[in-house]
Amino acid sequence: MSDITAQIDEANQQAIQIMMAGQPVWIGCKPALEVIPGMTKNTVLHAGPPISWEEMCIPMRNGVLGAVVYEGLANNIDEAQSLVDGGEILLAPCHSYSSVGGMTGITSASMPVHVVHNRKYDTYAYCAPHEGSSPKGFGWGTNDEETIQHAHWLEDELGPVLDAALEACGGIDLREIIGRSIQMGDELHSRCVAATGHITRQLAPHIINLDLPTSMRSRVLEFMLDSDIFALHVVMAAGRSIIEPAKGVPYSSVVTTMARNGVEFGIKVSGLGDTWFTGPAQPIESIFFSPEWNAEVAAPDIGDSSIVETIGLGGMIHAASPSYANALNNNFADALAKTEDAYAMCVSEHNSWMIPYLDFKGIPFGIDVRKVLQLGITPILDTATVHVNGGKIGIGEARAPFEAFELALKALAIEWEVTM
Amino acid sequence: MSDITAQIDEANQQAIQIMMAGQPVWIGCKPALEVIPGMTKNTVLHAGPPISWEEMCIPMRNGVLGAVVYEGLANNIDEAQSLVDGGEILLAPCHSYSSVGGMTGITSASMPVHVVHNRKYDTYAYCAPHEGSSPKGFGWGTNDEETIQHAHWLEDELGPVLDAALEACGGIDLREIIGRSIQMGDELHSRCVAATGHITRQLAPHIINLDLPTSMRSRVLEFMLDSDIFALHVVMAAGRSIIEPAKGVPYSSVVTTMARNGVEFGIKVSGLGDTWFTGPAQPIESIFFSPEWNAEVAAPDIGDSSIVETIGLGGMIHAASPSYANALNNNFADALAKTEDAYAMCVSEHNSWMIPYLDFKGIPFGIDVRKVLQLGITPILDTATVHVNGGKIGIGEARAPFEAFELALKALAIEWEVTM
Structure with missing residues (x-):
């Protein structure tokens, strides 16, 4: 392992320990x-x-x-x-x-x-x-x-x-x-x-x-x-309070914020403090409450609620919530596969929040920008769906856009003084 | 299938439909x-x-x-x-x-x-x-x-x-x-x-x-x-209200009551109304709340709470409750194996009460005296553990004794006019 990799890994451990504590x-x-x-x-x-x-x-x-x-x-x-x-x-x-x-x-x-x-x-x-x-x-x-x-x-x-x-x-x-x-x-x-x-x-x-x-x-x-x-x-609010002290750990590639304004999705990364890295807000794969609605009248992904995915919940742990997966017409194997992806993009597992069906394995914790890009899969964001003109019309899930993670990694590379 | 077998199966369907409704x-x-x-x-x-x-x-x-x-x-x-x-x-x-x-x-x-x-x-x-x-x-x-x-x-x-x-x-x-x-x-x-x-x-x-x-x-x-x-x-109380109308369906071998008085465990069977069939109350495999207690000071299995197993809950569905299985030091595979046994001893599955981890399969429903004896495994009864002199000292699980099911089957055989 190169020195810089060890340094990043150590910084990431530090960032997730702060969030976990x-x-x-x-x-x-x-x-x-x-x-x-x-x-x-x-x-x-x-x-x-x-x-x-x-x-x-x-x-x-x-x-x-x-x-x-x-x-x-x-x-x-x-x-x-x-x-x-x-x-x-x-x-x-x-x-x-x-x-x-x-x-x-x-x-x-x-x-x-x-x-x-x-x-x-x-x-x-x-x-x-x-x-x-x-x-x-x-x-x-x-x-x-x-x-x-x-x-x-x-x-x-x-x-x-x-x-x-x-x-x-x-x-x-x-x-x-x-x-x-x-x-x-x-x-x-x-x-x-x-x-x-x-x-x-x-x-x-x-x-x-x-x-x-x-x-x-x-x-x-x-x-x-x-x-x-x-x-x-x-x-x-708990999530927002947990991530704040984990901002600004030098070298860390751990995601401390994911949020969408309906036009752009943005992340913050521990090592880069409060800088936003954004990409286009994504369409939501929705279950609509009424047949009168469909993808054409659905606004793109919106809201700060993805703070919960940032701390390992929501779309990261469908394996803990087969009832929610079922509401999305997913079976338990689907839910499990999604959660396995979530583990693959995280630094570690939480020491207290555990998934009963995985024999009390800790939830995936600490999304690592590097791992997201290596894996080629971004986090799932559970969400509600809003009509383009306003009003709740469904529930569903969206994927975070790669662009935000790519921009963050480029900025981290400058910080790390490595060539991408 | 012999006529009498078809008749029993039909009676059992009738009994569980009454309970399910x-x-x-x-x-x-x-x-x-x-x-x-x-x-x-x-x-x-x-x-x-x-x-x-x-x-x-x-x-x-x-x-x-x-x-x-x-x-x-x-x-x-x-x-x-x-x-x-x-x-x-x-x-x-x-x-x-x-x-x-x-x-x-x-x-x-x-x-x-x-x-x-x-x-x-x-x-x-x-x-x-x-x-x-x-x-x-x-x-x-x-x-x-x-x-x-x-x-x-x-x-x-x-x-x-x-x-x-x-x-x-x-x-x-x-x-x-x-x-x-x-x-x-x-x-x-x-x-x-x-x-x-x-x-x-x-x-x-x-x-x-x-x-x-x-x-x-x-x-x-x-x-x-x-x-x-x-x-x-x-x-x-819900269980007690559910089983009452299912008593007395002629020929049915469905269990309508399981209860223990601390000395004897007893069952009632639909086709035989309010007759009790009993066997010795069993020891409880316990997790004790304090190291001062052990199996020697634990009273045998006691209580009417096994009405919940009678309607397919409790010890019948550890696969729905990995957190409880974990409290007994069981992993999810253990819990699943126990629930598979429960399915094997039941007539059918409930139409509304479902296990999320089994892709919303209905819980095992309608314990059949015949199946219990064919399987050679009796229902698990979840329970608390009481000190021989009184006082709660642990939680655990007991097995129902075979004797009660054997006596019930003998009485049913007379009713069915078949030779065992």
Whole structure:
């Protein structure tokens, strides 16, 4: 092994040890303006790598405009459009604000965000709650009255109840929740029913004691019952908190971020800090909820939720979630084959998150840019599918584009002072 | 195929169709005296086939005496003993009262019992709640002050809160809960964490609305959080309600009951109605909670919980629960081999309860006495292990004894008018 290879391998070990040692604890659900450093009243955060208003896909634009109205900065969508055109709304990636956002990722000042504290490294991360089982939501790229009213409900009731319950219980250990939920068939991206159950069980005894109106607390518990995927955005914040301290390990080729803005897919690599490397957002192989929809009306892959694949979950572990594989019309052998690919592109296995059907082998952990390119296979990203004009229309999976990994490797090669 | 064989096969199909069509709905949790037909103030029900006081094992005797004190029929254990000696306490199997009971199965008049209604056949079944994570309880064969106080708590708080919440939500569909929980790695005997999560999620929004003291409702939710196995006794009542209408299908060799009283293991067979066929209760292959315990201080297999194996769960489906297999130091291949044996001893597969790792093959369903004896392997019964003097000391698995199946087959042969 050449010196540089040994150096890279050692750096990669260091990067994954940092991620593996993370202790993400869900400690609150507070207004973004109150907790996200740098947040302002006229900032709207979005998913994926940086993108200008002009380049954004329609669902993301819809979400931005809806958020501007929701914040009371404009009275209607037309006024919101004028504000954006006038440059009065600051648009920035969630990732630049220690945050992640589902689908369009729209996050604005008044929205509640899950607050996750990585106790090991004292970093914080944020993610607005999943909007629930409705096909509408800023995340899904709608912005009608119903969408905006629902956003107010999340702000007025969901956030305060969760925040008070989390304070009462002293926080929820997400490292443990993730480990237990994998054992229960969650891949923790599109299937989060076990994690949502664990969270509900832990919060319910505290929610019952809160000095908040009964009807409000009841609606929050109904919301958590109605939406099996509720836990996803909590897990996303956990992922965001875990990867932060692993950024900037010199020489490391471990992927610390994967995110899509609907036009581009981007990654960050440990050895290169916060630089984005991008390629085109890919089409999603979808199962549509209705025969009226098909690939022609499906927007390309979008959202920061691929932070979960970055920490070895979701599309990396279909072998842990045959029920999700089944929803995609895959059998268990298909699921297993995909997970074997995931192992082949990773540095190692997680020491605590294990796949029961593989005799408790740790999940694949630490995507290595070199291995992805050697293997010639990129990570699978589990996802929901959004209509080109907004609205949830299916679930499915996309592959990350090679371009992002190729660009990252070229940049790493310069860092490593090797000729490709 | 001989005529009689065809007749038996057809009868078996009929019996399993009845069991498979069952629609168990958890509708309440009420005092035994109020809901169990025939229950009286001085009746104490126990697990397994009929057994006299003199023959009972110590844990069961402890439970009986504790229940007599708990009911206020005696002031202390000595007085309780005198009442039993004087024949003033009626002892009878839970199974004779449309009920099932965990471990010793002790069920007395004031205890709350889960009420399950099989909506398809309009039958009811009952099971006292699991006593929780403590190693003490009448079920575990202890009867000290702590055990008795806890029984009062179950009566005063757990029962009323569950009952009111179940009334408010209109009942919980256990057929669905069982199906979803198998997909989440519960074998639904020793591992019920998914089912307990589903139940909590469904009840919590109603518990929050109840007009009962907050501290009481909070303690109930804490209890359900503390005990992953809470759902077991609900599932047991579901099983009891499912098998009742399948009793008495002429010629059928399908097992409709398996239960142990700590001395004997007994089965009932559809074609022979409520007749018990018994063999000696078997030793348990245990994982002990502490090195101070070993097989010498472990009581033989006990409890009505094997109703879950009777409906294809628990020891029949380790392949659905690698996490439980792992707790027994079994790998997935071991678990799979056991489940293959279970398929070999069953008439068919369930049409709705499926094993994800076997590409959603239905669970083994309808244990056939003939097949058990042909195969030369009896069902595995998952279980907890009790100390010979009472108290929970481990978990493990036991095999049903051949004798019970042999006696049943002999009785069936007379019914079938064939020579064995």
